[in-house]
Amino acid sequence: MSGAPLSGPSQAEAALAAKTVRGGWLLSLPALVLLAVAAVGPLLIMVVYSFLLPGEYGNVEWGFSFDAWTGILFTRDVFDDTLRLEDAHLSILLRSVNLSLLTTIFTFAVGFPTAWFIATRPQRQRALWLFLITIPFWTNLLIRTLAINEIIRAEGLLNNILIGLGLIDQPLQIIYTDTAVFIGMTYVYLPLMVLPLFAAIDRFDMRLLEAGYDLYATRFQVLRRIIVPVVKPGIIAGSILVFVPALGAYVTPRILGGGKQMMIGNFIELQFGQGRNWPLGAALSVTLLVIVTAALLVYVRFANREVRHG
Template sequence: MTDKTVFKRFAIGIIAIWLVLFALVPNLMVIIASFMTQGESEFIVWTPSISSYQRMLDPLYLQVFWNSFYLSAFTTVLCLLIGYPFAYLIARAGPKARPILLLLVIVPFWTSSLVRTYAMIIILNANGLLNSTLLGLGLINEPLQILYTDTAVIAGLVYTLLPFMVLPLYAAIEKLDWRLVEAARDLGARKVRTFVSVIIPLTMPGIVAGSMLVFLPGLGMFYIADFLGGSKTTLIGNLIQRQFLSARDWPFGSAASVTLTVTMGVMIWIYLLSAKRANAKVEV
């Protein structure tokens, strides 16, 4: 064996073993567990069944899925509406201001989302900053009950996930070939038309990537619904968490996770298809 093969085998081997053991095997185990049944003393009994998937068709759980998707989708749209002009302005800022503005987005991106959710509680509290400001301005007569509602959950999700939308949008807008935009203008397209027909399609990969980075974590962040939502707000994340920690129904929790992952897989697949199509268009 030459020294090249020794080093090569070592470098490949170490990451291959790690990823197979801690990524491939555990994910396969979730799939297997989702087809097993709940035990009395053990968490999982090795009797194959599809009962966990059947249980998910229960209106109660369908409601949880629907509610989660709705809140996450609403959050994604809000993040896109706030984040697109924001990312655009940062990408078009002068060369001196741009790195500073970008850094100001990166810091919240890396800040603990738990700390940021907690900060949101302080703002939305009955006697928190928002209510005292509105009361002080005389806009309302009594404190608004925002905390423990779906509105608070959406506010918390948007607050926590906005940087995850802005960064991929920024990357896409910054890479944009402005000659194409100028060409559209020269050919007489108005501003709105240029934006809709040229800028949006060219930055589509960033829009889709950002939307996925907001939508997918939004489904799983159980502590945001825990802290900001009312007792009725149950997201898929809360459902899975309860199956594993209090209800002790691991097969059902696994089935919910598999459903979540499959949804995610389908979305990524659509994304890759659309990215391919977008690239093909640009090359033409």
């Protein structure tokens, strides 16, 4: 609807087109207002707070300070006021990135064959499989995470079965480890990987496989040179949908990590709660945002790089 036709528009048509464009801008105003109030506003508050001083009982005191920002990675020595690298903070950041990456890779490794399987079923079966994939969404995340807890805890289902089968003597200590957080996140985010992959594979023209084999490609070459590049939009979408919320995960590490294996989300919550350091919480939130944005930019650029040919 936008823009005037290229060849010989009458003045009336041009005026109408211009009016339509102006009208279109006006119509998008509610969305713009909502975006300003709901996205840009809070972001600004977060940035401003990160440069303020912590109040004694939470909240902030007005006064400019970089302390929150240095506090992300350093602690100030009580006696000589020098800055020391804070290992605990660094390990939380690293653990968050590591676990999120691992979750993304693993959900892809499991999700791709799953999505392929569903997309290659007959039309009627497909609906059933997709329905099964979405069933977990019907239950509250907290309940589902507690259910995982029930399975992997020391006296849980998994350990009881393994001991019952005589495979192990002592229960496996899975709960409250990074492994537990990883298992929980993989379970929670798997559908978010499968659905966009399915959408991409569903659009994939299976006749391209025959064309590939016909042109002397091996199975692996067909996968790498044809399937992956063609369904790449789905791979990118799925990876983003898993990586971004995984990096900011709160419930899963809280319940399955037991408060010891914190991720950024828990660390931020701590600052607004017991930590009573709102500026640090705000600075960490901005940091999280920056990490996510940077990761996405690098990833999308990398993924969109054309395959070079001779």
